[in-house]
Amino acid sequence: MDILENLIARAKANKQRIVLPEAEEERTIKAADRALADALADIILIGNPAKIQQQVEAFNLTNISKATIIDPENNPKSEEYAQLLAELRKKKGMTIEQARELVKNPLYLGCLIIKNGDADGQISGALSTTGDTLRPALQIIKCAPGITCVSGAMLLITQQHQYGEDGVVVMSDVAVTPVPTAEQLAQFAYCTAETAKSVAGITDPRVAMLSFSTKGSASHEVVDKVVEATRLAHEHYPELKVDGELQADAALVPSVAEKKAKDSEIAGRANVLIVPNLEVGNIGYKLAQRLGNAIAVGPILQGIARPVNDLSRGCSIDDIYYMVAITACQAQAAK
Structure with missing residues (x-):
């Protein structure tokens, strides 16, 4: 099925x-x-x-x-x-x-x-x-208790079954907040993991906080925001399996994760992707859809x-x- x-x-x-x-x-x-x-x-x-x-x-x-x-x-x-x-x-x-x-x-x-x-x-x-x-x-x-912002998640369903959860990845935010704060990114991580469970049927969400840097490989204020968002996600949602900052290939590909983030429990195994801003999310899912033939389902509003x-x-x-x-x-x- x-x-x-x-x-x-x-x-x-x-x-x-x-x-x-x-x-x-x-x-x-x-x-x-x-x-x-x-x-x-x-x-x-x-x-x-x-x-x-x-x-x-x-x-x-x-x-x-x-x-x-x-x-x-x-x-x-x-x-x-x-x-x-x-x-x-x-x-x-x-x-x-x-x-x-x-x-x-x-x-x-x-x-x-x-x-x-x-x-x-x-x-x-x-x-x-x-x-x-x-x-x-x-x-x-x-908004739901403890949540202060709304975001939009996209289900990406691919034939690349080695990635995500048997080829399924949930990505956010792709619809609502153009430039989220670190606190909002942390909330997106939690809400998207919940969407992964309730909608995609993923029982074990593994969240990657995406950036153009992996574990300090680059230095920039936008990377710092993702690092802070990861820290806040751990602090506010201790049960959440989340890691960052990770590049997309390090988040999804085990061989790349072994080279770039070998001590991470999420790298190479992520099935939930949190992008740093709406621009990245919107462009990213449409590239996956058009160039990678992924089925894109959504956006699914979350946080209400x-x-x-x-x-x-x-x-x-x-x-x-x-x-x-x-x-x-x-x-x-x-x-």
């Missing part, structure tokens, strides 16, 4: 309630129909029921009747959610009138449904920007107390379907 099949099997084994707040969008509703047909998750669709029905008829969808459909303009729980939002944001000066307007916004409504315990995770981005996806999540659901994931506006039906499975597995781990 490959990693994607395993992911789907784990999602099906413990079904979660996943909100799709862009339910009137063609790819989203087709992916929802497929997820419902496969019993992948319990799907909550936010949108105008008449417009959703038009999509059902236009595309001959046969499983949407199994979904819960919530009309943001005519929701019997609107006032309950508005009161919740106003309470959560009262220190920021939000009035109940402002909250009543925001609960009509599907992205806010979905996060309120999760916060209220009526759903387990949300996926958006087919129509929305990353900022629009993250804003309500951070205002309503907030309950899973809220972001899609590319160019996403496919398959992308949304697999993200439902990923979000479900994250939700299982968060309980």
